[in-house]
Amino acid sequence: MSRADRLMDLVDLLRGREGTSVDALAAELGVTARTIHRDLALLRDRGMPITGEPGPGGGVRLEGGRGVAAVHLSAEEVASLWLSARLSRLASDLPWSDGARSGMAKLLGSLPPAKARALRTMCRRVVVGPPASPRVREGAGAPPPELLRLFERAFTGGIGLGFAYIDREGRATNRRVEPHGLLVEPPVWYVVARDVDKGEPRTFRMDRIARPRLLNEIQFRPDPALVDAQLPDRERWRPLTAT
Known part of the structure; x- marks a missing residue:
């Protein structure tokens, strides 16, 4: 632990x-x-x-009476703040990065036990690695705005996600996946998923995804082991909960 x-x-x-x-x-x-x-x-x-x-x-x-305990944030809202604080640590020249970390520690400590457990389970599926290489950053684009919103719903709700995908060779395919995890290699984001049609784990770069849609007919239980098995370098990538 x-x-x-x-x-x-x-x-x-x-x-x-x-x-x-x-x-x-x-x-x-x-x-x-x-x-x-x-x-x-x-x-x-x-x-x-x-x-x-x-x-x-x-x-x-x-003791009771903690100030931020009265702020009713969802697990998703706290996870987004936690991820932002974690990513700020990767930029050594960013002001207040240490303050972001200590502030998040106080906020996390104020959560009710049930919400803390839900947040911990979700954050174990978010893995942060080192910044992307110059070659990757040069070719990276921005994910479709609608993808981020739909990914959040699919990721937290255990709902399938469908999309068109362009791989590194330029081949276009249509995919139906279970989004089990999220890998972050700033500024590039990857969906770690189980390909429903192939029955195998796959990793998809978000900026290569187009026309995303929720697939409500696909329901799944998140599998952190699937995420761990897809890590490109176990020594350099750490779950969001790691110190």
């Missing part, structure tokens, strides 16, 4: 009870009490209102 995932699980545990102990949290998360103390310190630094005794086995609790 990555530290980011553990922190979200820790917040879920704290939100679900009036108070608990460091030892109990350590046992539930399968780590040492020392690790829990470090995680609690990090969450406090990021603005989480955690109180209690700091000593070994001390009681801790997550």
Whole structure:
């Protein structure tokens, strides 16, 4: 489990009870009490209102009344903010990129447990890699505006997507797919999908897609393993939830 995932699980545990102990949290998360103390310190630094005794086995609790907790954002809205914050880290000369990261940590910590779990599941299907090569960037265009809107609905709702596609050799085909994941190689975006007609996983560059449409007759359950298997370089690409 990555530290980011553990922190979200820790917040879920704290939100679900009036108070608990460091030892109990350590046992539930399968780590040492020392690790829990470090995680609690990090969450406090990021603005989480955690109180209690700091000593070994001390009681801790997550206080109510958090400001941003009253902002009712959907999992999709938070995911879009999280992705923007993550992409800002790839531009070292971008002002406030560190602020975007710390601000998102506070926002994520304020989510109710059910919404936090839904967001975590969805974000594991979004993978961010290094910037595209100069050759790829030179030939890249903008995805059709309607594709972005339809992709969001298909991706989050488990609905099929149909479109015309031009591959790297210039061949035109019509595709029906299940959009299981999204790969980001700034500024190029790829749909990781299962081709319904071929029965095989495929990756499609968004700027090569035309005439997208929802296929409501195709329903699917997202498969993160399919996304992971399509990563071009496992060492350089990381899910959105990774630290």
